[in-house]
Amino acid sequence: MTFTAVGFLVAGMVATAVPIIIHLLWRHRRRPVPWAAMRFLLEAWRKSRRRLALEQFILLATRCLVLIVLGAALARPLLESQFPGLGAGGRSLYLVIDDGALSGLTDDAGETALQRQIRRAEAALARLGPGDAVGVVTTAQPVQGRLIPPSTDPAAAAALIRSLRPQASSSDVAGALRLVAEALALPGAAGMHASVLLLSDLRAGACTQDEPVPQLVASGGGRADLRVVHPAREPAHNVSIMSIEPLRTVIIAGAQDGSDIVTVRLRRSGGDLPRAVSTVRLSGDGIRPVAPRPVEWSAGQIESAVDFPLTFDAREDREIALSARIDDDVLVIDNERSTILSMRRSLRGALIDRRSFGVDPSLDRLPAGEWMRRALDPAHGTAASFGVVPPIGLIDLEPATITLRDLQGNDFAVVARPDLLAAEGWSALAAWGASGGLILLLPPGEAPVHAWTDAFRSAFGTAWSIDREAVTRPVALQPSSTGSRLLRMIASDIAVLAPAVEIFRRVPIALDRADAEVVLLLQNGEPCIIAAPVMPAGDPPSAIGRSVPAPMRADQAGSFTAPGLLVVFAVAPRLDWTNLPAKPLMVPLVQELVRQGVSEIRARVEYLAGSSPALVMPGASGPGQVEAPSGRVLPLDERGRPVQPLLETGVHQVVDRGGRALRSFTVTIDAQATSADPVPADVILSWLNRPIAGDADSPAPVGLSPWRTVSDQEIAEGDSAEAGSPRSSPAFLLLVLLLALLIIEALLARRFSCVGRGGGPAGDPIAPTLTARGGARPDASARAAA
């Protein structure tokens, strides 16, 4: 026998102490009564002592039994019975329902996949007996145990299931099954017969199969019956917007730098893909209207992209929300996607270099910092003199005295004399870079030995290193592209301009690990320029190619903002190191490094629906809150995370306690989660049963059974596994027994307490003489006698 709620049984057991405790307390509370006729009391007690003790014991045992039976009845015992007719029940049914993004997929009748699963769930609930319990787990991230531990109220469970709606987050079937496994391991589930029913279409987006499925074993010797509905086989042609990719996410107003091109990438899924046409619309505030662009799909074509040239109306610093939309199809939720661009009037940078006073040196003795200044501001101050804001503005900082305050407010910094930085300067530089700064680090051409590299590694904690001594063997630039995103817009120019560049001297950079990206290579294969992320202290560094451009996933939500970027030159841009400053490549190379570097740092910040990322630096400006597109407000906790997962897609706004907008970000659907490609049932079963089949060497745990598919009819009618294990719940019988015990207790209490014994002559009080003689009044008797 097992119990659904063991706690009640334990409580009943413990409650048996109550009558005993009451009895003991009662003994101590009574004050003794002085009694003269004690010899008669003792005589009566000696004669009835055994009987009284037996009666008291029977009464106490009956009362204790009442409490135990009551606890056992409330504990809902389940009995493995061979006697049919006692009533089926006592199982725990776990419904794992897919309410992820793909659950909104509609069929020809207009019914969503989730509605079909709800119908199946209701059919399964209808099969439950009075002693059965039902648990509900939903797969949309974050996975939620909606009804865990299982409840014996199927009506409440049905109401809960009917209230489910498709979520924007992806499905995590493995995570949901882990939750069920944890529920099965709870003490209350020991020895229970559990049945798990996975209700999902199990299309490719809902069933990534990249995570292992846990073993579902009922603890305490119970059995777990694992069933999954047949995976959807019908094609469902779904077009998803995979991404919106602007060439630059930081737009400098008025600059003709090609940042007005936005690429919208589409993907088709759902089985046999016919010829089709999709229409893509792009809109946003601060841009001029853009005509819709058709996308013609050939048969079988999966992916496509369409470019939109944009013209920005805005001229001031602001954030522009772009929204791309396609025609509604079988899945509506992935037909719109948003991103955020940053509009800037100009970029601001700091040139950290030792300033020279007096007569300007000749070109052949011009320091690297000055060459960088000229590359960043080719007009050499002419625009400023005409009152025009230059696209890139520079301030000069003394390397020996820089502080974090000096660096704040700048988009980038060019460190031309790292050999002059003090330890505090390195710390300030690293901290500023970690907070989202772009650092261009040049080797000092004046230094014969580069001892500064030790302080550099200490400050930035890089795994790669820069040699202390320069190499003077000439080498040329490699014209082929390295694939770096920083130089992708001038990749073709590099192929033409790079052969003319010669390197006379360089500081070799040793890249032992792939935690930095090569931006520009030398002919001998050594890096000429590398880029590496500058992470906040404590965060592990990651490759720039993975961390910055890709949308942040829920599991990457630890960084509250994009990390900084460190671009290191192996060559000092001065004529005694290289002829690069005098070549046409110099200006576009430096300009692109700065513009694209800032864009990458300020790249669109996207979070997946269902995540709870850290949105502000802890304690930076108070808790604050997040405003969703629908106007819903989510407060932030002390760690800067929303108190509930982000479930709406679109542009969100982070505001502080004073209502001041701090930043914007977008919440998007995981593009992979909307893939409607059907997955064969054998693939699904192979994945689900992998824990069993893959562990063939060790014996399978007791009660472990393989997953099997069931049809709607089997769900509605119940399957053989259910019928083969008749279980009865004797709770009703226990309640009847409880009632009988209560009646017996009342009768015994009345009998033993002599309420019913007073009727006999022996129970009559003894009368004095006069009362015994006729019952007349004493004085009347006296007068009559007289």
Add this chain to the structure above:
Amino acid sequence: MAEGTTVRAESYLAPETLVQLAPFTLRAKMIVEGVMSGMHRSPYQGMAVEFAEHRQYVAGDDPKHLDWKVYARTDKLYIKQYQQETNLDVIVMIDASASMGYGSLEVKQGWGGTTASGRMLRWTKFDHATALATAVAHLCLGQQDRIGLAVFADDILALVARSSAQDQWRRIVNALRVMPVESGTDLRKVADKVLGKVQNRALFIIISDFFEDEENVRQMLARFKHRRHDVLLVNTLDREEMRFGFRDPTPFEGLEGEGRLRVDPRAIREGYLAALRRHLDAVSSHARAFGFDEVRVDTHESVGPPLAYVLARRGAMLKRSGVI
């Protein structure tokens, strides 16, 4: 009532008790050997004033008792015989054992108070015995009889010599008022000692709860019978002892050192009442066997009616037997 406080003896003699007892006289069943002229039959005949009977003259009789009128009418010699009446000696024996200290009736203002009631603030059986003795004493003194007091427990605790003085009842009350009620009981020993002090025949009124072994009671009564004394047993019981109406489980503690017993009163009531009833019937049976009167009184009732009842019954019985 607190010990040591002054209690007027009259508080034990309620007016209604006097009224209830006024029509009655205490008659001795046997012939008593009083020293004064009174209302009781004396064993000494011929010298009193009350004519008893005639008998034929026999040689040796005093000729002065010849009834000459009868001789003149019948020519036969008859002697006139007279019944001499004398006074009665009444000795009230009161049990002062610890069991007499029980009472369940709350003492009210104006009631008498003894050491027993002062301790428990309840009208104890000993208080009731005191009231009974006071009423009897007042009754006896009213008919010129002598009355004395013996207070006993496991021995004679106090004695008040017999007297017919009008304030004798006050002396009795004063003796009882300060009497400790805390010892055990030994009826046979007490009977032997009391009988050793009384030479003439007397009426003993024993007021006790008789919570003693029945055999001891029988042997005590046998001693009194052997000495040809008259005995009136007044069995004094508290109403709660006769009803045993407790309901909740209660620890009972014996007043005479029987220890403590924790029982459910409702469960044991039947057995208790049966045992008590059996004991009381045995006491009554022994009393009747020796020809003594026995009356059972309830301490919650007035003392007048039961006393009046027993006096009336004795008078009626004597009248039926032609003694008076």
